[in-house]
Amino acid sequence: MGKQSSLPSAYGLGRVGILTSVVYLVTVVFYFKGPASHSRTAREIFSWFIVSALLYLFWKGYQLVDSSDDLSARELVIFAAVFCGLAFLVFPFHSTDVFGYINRGWQQVHYHQNPYIYYVAEIPNWRQDPMVWDHWIYNPNPYGFLFTLLAWLLCKISNGHWWLMLSLFKAVNVLAYAGAAWLIWDGAKRLGHSKPVVSLYVFLWNPLILMHEIANGHNDILTGALVLLAMYLALVGAGLWIIPVLVVATLLKYGPAVVIPFALVYVIKNYGWKKAIASCLISVAIMIVAAAPYMQDWRMFKLEDMASNATLIDNSLHSFLIHIFENISRHLIPALNRYHALADWLIKNTLRLGFGLFLISQFVRIPKKFSSKTLAKKSLLIMFVLICVVSSKFNAWYMGMLLPLALLLDEEDWLRRLIILISCAQLLSLTFFKQAYIINFFAMMLVPAWIVFKQVWEAREAVPARTRLVEQTVESVHSLQSTRLRINNGAKEQARQSVL
Numbered sequence: 001m002g003k004q005s006s007l008p009s010a011y012g013l014g015r016v017g018i019l020t021s022v023v024y025l026v027t028v029v030f031y032f033k034g035p036a037s038h039s040r041t042a043r044e045i046f047s048w049f050i051v052s053a054l055l056y057l058f059w060k061g062y063q064l065v066d067s068s069d070d071l072s073a074r075e076l077v078i079f080a081a082v083f084c085g086l087a088f089l090v091f092p093f094h095s096t097d098v099f100g101y102i103n104r105g106w107q108q109v110h111y112h113q114n115p116y117i118y119y120v121a122e123i124p125n126w127r128q129d130p131m132v133w134d135h136w137i138y139n140p141n142p143y144g145f146l147f148t149l150l151a152w153l154l155c156k157i158s159n160g161h162w163w164l165m166l167s168l169f170k171a172v173n174v175l176a177y178a179g180a181a182w183l184i185w186d187g188a189k190r191l192g193h194s195k196p197v198v199s200l201y202v203f204l205w206n207p208l209i210l211m212h213e214i215a216n217g218h219n220d221i222l223t224g225a226l227v228l229l230a231m232y233l234a235l236v237g238a239g240l241w242i243i244p245v246l247v248v249a250t251l252l253k254y255g256p257a258v259v260i261p262f263a264l265v266y267v268i269k270n271y272g273w274k275k276a277i278a279s280c281l282i283s284v285a286i287m288i289v290a291a292a293p294y295m296q297d298w299r300m301f302k303l304e305d306m307a308s309n310a311t312l313i314d315n316s317l318h319s320f321l322i323h324i325f326e327n328i329s330r331h332l333i334p335a336l337n338r339y340h341a342l343a344d345w346l347i348k349n350t351l352r353l354g355f356g357l358f359l360i361s362q363f364v365r366i367p368k369k370f371s372s373k374t375l376a377k378k379s380l381l382i383m384f385v386l387i388c389v390v391s392s393k394f395n396a397w398y399m400g401m402l403l404p405l406a407l408l409l410d411e412e413d414w415l416r417r418l419i420i421l422i423s424c425a426q427l428l429s430l431t432f433f434k435q436a437y438i439i440n441f442f443a444m445m446l447v448p449a450w451i452v453f454k455q456v457w458e459a460r461e462a463v464p465a466r467t468r469l470v471e472q473t474v475e476s477v478h479s480l481q482s483t484r485l486r487i488n489n490g491a492k493e494q495a496r497q498s499v500l
Contacts, residue, residue, distance in 0.1 A: 017079035024086035054207035080204035090215035098217030105155030115141035146251035220400035320441035396429035
């Protein structure tokens with residue numbers, strides 16, 4: 001019966017997979033000559049087509065996978081390989097960050113410049129170099145030492161072939177995609193999830209992951225896969241390597257640094273001081289090796305420019321609030337214009353102070369029995385608050401740092417549901433929503449948060465109702481038993497009287 005009941009789901013999933021493949025194939029064809037070959041109107045219309053089609057198909061596939069009791073992961077993986085292959089062929093059309101990665105690598109390999117010191121615009125005759133694209137040319141390198149080394153290595157291997165260089169950066173992301181999928185699948189089974197195949201589906205078929213991390217080549221999936229690996233190592237008992245892996249993740253993008261102190265406490269509590277010290281020594285060695293090629297001229301690092309880039313206000317809660325203030329002061333209360341700088345300062349520092357207090361509260365609330373599940377949940381929550389709430393800059397592809405780990409949480413966990421929902425909503429960033437500074441945060445952050453909050457609230461309200469129902473049922477059973485006992489006793493008494 002189990003196999004027969006799963007056949008319709010498998011058949012339906014196959015159709016969804018074929019239609020999804022067609023959407024990715026059409027995307028490959030549309031952007032074959034790059035986004036500049038189409039007008040802005042054509043690109044916008046096409047963006048709405050792929051967003052609506054992919055979200056609808058992803059939802060239909062989720063329903064089929066979730067309702068099936070005996071669906072093999074094999075079909076999911078086969079279709080995911082097709083999606084990934086097609087996304088790999090898509091020319092980066094939404095963000096040119098991957099061109100910036102190539103710039104940083106080529107700057108090191110060909111011009112022997114330290115990208116933490118020199119802007120791309122300081123490369124002699126850079127406009128005549130076909131390897132250099134006009135992307136973030138007036139900013140110092142914003143990435144960690146290890147990613148900068150990776151950019152050097154890939155550009156070294158490509159030997160001046162731009163297309164090969166682009167393919168190598170994407171190929172590294174594909175490896176992270178495959179590795180994260182395996183960790184999610186095995187981790188979900190180890191944690192006793194009722195349907196590990198659902199977690200696998202949500203990651204492998206997720207259109208945001210495929211469009212932003214594979215098609216457009218963002219490096220966030222590398223950080224996300226490494227954070228997931230660190231928590232997986234905690235799950236399987238490899239305590240020595242948890243902190244080094246988190247350090248490696250931080251040396252790509254800096255976000256995971258905030259969870260390293262919590263991981264250190266976890267290692268101390270579960271493995272003792274000796275292993276914690278050994279773990280820290282390995283981490284320090286990794287940092288020294290990664291930083292060594294760049295630290296000789298550390299006094300020349302453009303730290304102010306790096307900080308300015310990190311605190312840029314864009315698509316975040318900070319951006320949402322300050323744009324509301326600007327619209328009020330522009331259209332309703334012009335006198336507020338003079339307080340713009342003060343409002344911006346208050347928003348920024350309130351968020352930062354709140355995050356500091358939040359970190360302290362999370363540290364104080366570390367339980368005596370600090371389990372791997374608790375570490376994973378706490379780490380994800382901290383990174384979520386940092387990236388999605390506190391950071392002045394947010395981009396849709398940042399969800400690649402959060403989604404892999406979210407899928408190790410319990411299937412009904414509110415944070416897991418919220419991150420999945422946000423990852424779907426953030427696909428709207430491919431449309432004009434990316435530039436709609438108030439609408440974008442409302443639609444792609446606040447609406448998913450409200451939906452999950454409402455679900456949690458209703459679930460909590462339902463608990464007392466269920467408790468009352470159980471109590472009433474128990475009382476009814478007791479009353480029925482008492483009535484039956486009285487009837488039986490009465491019958492026995494009548495029988496005894498008749499005998500007498």
